[in-house]
Amino acid sequence: SDDLTHSILCEWANRDRRVRVINQPHRGILSALNSGLQACKSPYIARMDADDHSLPERFEHQVANLDKHPDTAVVGCLVRGFPPQKVREGFQIYLSWLNSLVSDADIRRQIFVESPFAHPSVMMRKDWLDRVGGYREMGWPEDYDLWLRLYLVGARFLKVEKFLLEWRESPERLTRSDRRYSVENFLRAKAHYLTKGPLFNCDSVIVWGAGMTGRRLSKHLIREGASLVAFVDVDPKKIGRTLRMLPIIDPKNLPNYLQRYPKTKVLAAVGARGARQLIRQQLNSMGLQEGKDWWGVA
Numbered sequence: 001s002d003d004l005t006h007s008i009l010c011e012w013a014n015r016d017r018r019v020r021v022i023n024q025p026h027r028g029i030l031s032a033l034n035s036g037l038q039a040c041k042s043p044y045i046a047r048m049d050a051d052d053h054s055l056p057e058r059f060e061h062q063v064a065n066l067d068k069h070p071d072t073a074v075v076g077c078l079v080r081g082f083p084p085q086k087v088r089e090g091f092q093i094y095l096s097w098l099n100s101l102v103s104d105a106d107i108r109r110q111i112f113v114e115s116p117f118a119h120p121s122v123m124m125r126k127d128w129l130d131r132v133g134g135y136r137e138m139g140w141p142e143d144y145d146l147w148l149r150l151y152l153v154g155a156r157f158l159k160v161e162k163f164l165l166e167w168r169e170s171p172e173r174l175t176r177s178d179r180r181y182s183v184e185n186f187l188r189a190k191a192h193y194l195t196k197g198p199l200f201n202c203d204s205v206i207v208w209g210a211g212m213t214g215r216r217l218s219k220h221l222i223r224e225g226a227s228l229v230a231f232v233d234v235d236p237k238k239i240g241r242t243l244r245m246l247p248i249i250d251p252k253n254l255p256n257y258l259q260r261y262p263k264t265k266v267l268a269a270v271g272a273r274g275a276r277q278l279i280r281q282q283l284n285s286m287g288l289q290e291g292k293d294w295w296g297v298a
Contacts, residue, residue: 005050030142033135040126049120053082053166061160062123072104073128073155074147076117077164086169093273095167107157109291111147112190112198112267113276113298116157119143121165128155140189141181148193184216190297191220194267198295199226204261208232208279208294209270210248217269217297218244229264230257251282258286266294 006023013019022039024031037045044066048054062075069075078099081087087095098118101107107116132149135142147157179185199205205226207214210233218228222244231248233239238248249257258264266288268279276296288294 001050030135030137033142037126037129037134043126044123045126045129046123047120049168051168051170052120053168054120055164055166057162058160058164059123061162061164065158065160066123066125069156069158071156072125072158073150074117074122074124074157076122076157076159078159078162079118079121079165079167080163081169082166083169088169091169102159102161104156104158105291107159108151110296111151112194113296114186115141115144115147117143117147117159118165118167120167138189138192139180140185144186144189148189148197152193152197187213187217187297188220191217191224191226194295194297195221195224195226199265202265203227203263204229204265206230206232206254206257206261206264206266208251208266208268208283210235210238210243211270211272213271213298214269215243217267221267229261232266255286258288267297268294269297271298 006021009019009021013021020039022035024035044063046059046062058077062077065075066072079095081091081095094114097114098116101110101116110116128150129146132146132153135146136149138145150157199221205221205228207218207221207228208231209217210231214231214233218231221228228244228246230246231243232251232254233248234251239250241248254266266283268276268283270276270279276298280290280296283290283294290296
């Protein structure tokens, strides 16, 4: 901080012995997060950023949920963006999607679409954090990396179905200013954990989407060792051509490929708004189960 934050915090620490100020040289958010984790003695860890608003009853609801669900590792909540006049359309679309994921099943099913939690909105069990090694530097978002590692080891997720955090929209947010939060690095993270989880020992992978998202994702999947066999696309100009020396097929031909490669996993990698729902309908009609046979990867 380059303002009076430190002195204000010290004043609060003098008033309330529960408040402990940890002062260290600036080494970035990962160092700060892990220093905080090492200092915490509670079995529950709550995340917060200095410029967001946490409603007074947030901790009460999250503690109650963790107490009630001992098998749950992370409890989030619904989130609003603020100030309203600065919330951009893209951020609001993300918030609407974020707030639609409440149950463990919903979160796990769509965890490869985007980060399913607003980082400053969560309360977590410390033993689960310790189990996966806390926060790590991987060159992509530290919170998304944590959710994906927890997902791979079978952690359960939940959200309190109440708006308990106001998330500040600002050009200075790390998600806008730090290269680790770029689309490319999100795709790197997704490809890395897809191959370690859903695609592990998978014989073949089909990517639905031969556009920009599918091209970029497939590049990282191949680097991670995934066995791609085809792309699916609805654009007649692309159907019949190749991408990365693999055929681009019409959705109507997908069942034939699924018969030829019976252990195939499908990744829906189309960024156009509304496309995932249309793909979901078609894949469901083929008897494929989301989160088991196919995943959305935006």
